[in-house]
Amino acid sequence: MLDFDEPMSPEPKTPRLQPLPASKRPAPASVAAAMPPAAATRIITPPSAAAAKDRTVFPVSTSLDPVNIGGRRPSADDVKIIGGRGYDLRQPVPFKYPEVRKRFLDARNNFWVPSDIAMGDDKMQWNTGKLSEEEAWMFKTNISYLTASDNLVPDNLDNALLENITANEMRQYLRWQMAEEANHIESYFFILESFGLDEKGQGQIFELYHEIPALTNKLNWNLTFTNNVVNCDAPNGSPEKSRALLEDLISYYIFEYLFFPLGFSQVFALARQGKLRNTAQQYQYIWRDENLHAINGRWLIRQVIVENPQLWDAQMRERARAIINEAVNLEAAFAHATMPNGGITGLSVNSYIDYAKLMGDNICRSLDLPLLFNIKEHPMPWLSEYEMKQEVNFFEGRVRDYRTGVSLEWD
């Protein structure tokens, strides 16, 4: 296995192709003629050698830019996490952010398959009435919401983030994350299929997010941030677009770090009562992935801030707190809708909402924002039994320099 800390192999194992002598080379084709008209409009020609040193003369690089003959390799200084200019996004080196590549390799090592988890006990319980009516309602609404939201996350990466991320290693990671989210959807589908539910029975559960306002609202809330980026008319790299993107990144972080673990806790509460333990195991694997996605979301926000400190002004910091507060309110409404009688055995609505507040505070803490709720103790410490060991300490990064409030550096 490739050890990330070791230098990459310096020599290719196959002999290099020798260039043709000049007399045998084909005549160079006209670049513009070889391209469709729309692509030809994006040929990037620096106005002069002197001006080429000023990267601001280039438009922000996008994945739709044509490959231009004569395009040059970026230097590490050129590469930016968003708003990088004048280089081709298909060029994988230099690695500006080696930790992101490591995240990709770690995630790939974690890949798992839902059908590897035996579901026989859960099938028996589901079909012999082992779940109370309240527990069954909570489970159905839970899996309906999670399935819809695991569709929203990769769609957000596709529609909003990949169009704006200008570091190849992060684009690679996000592509891998999209595959993992697809695997999570397969897991939810596999769970209901394993219960013996036919397409009609599965559909009646999956479609609940269309019927319960607390679920619909929570999904549309995240979707708003995606649409704000996609519908922003300002160019990539502009302050307006970058602010919309930063808000969308906070929403992405909330999905991975708050909405998903809260949802998983409902099924872990059932498992503690000896119910749906196979399903809980599926959720454990999903949670492990979501934790790594949350680490990536937090890293992205902080890196955008480090490289664009002007974005993290007092107004944006207050907006970030408001977004986190909105998320906790949505989670509280979700709790009441999925547990309409105040909870189930082993999980009360109140402790669930306190857990949401705790996670909201943790997000504030990790972005160096004032806390919103000041929750002192974890209301459900038993959840740690269901959290699979992580290779990375979630809060290992700490603010080490906080000078003006707009200039953050992170260990």
Ligand SMILES: [Fe+2]
């Ligand atoms: Fe997911």
Ligand SMILES: [Fe+2]
């Ligand atoms: Fe995720």
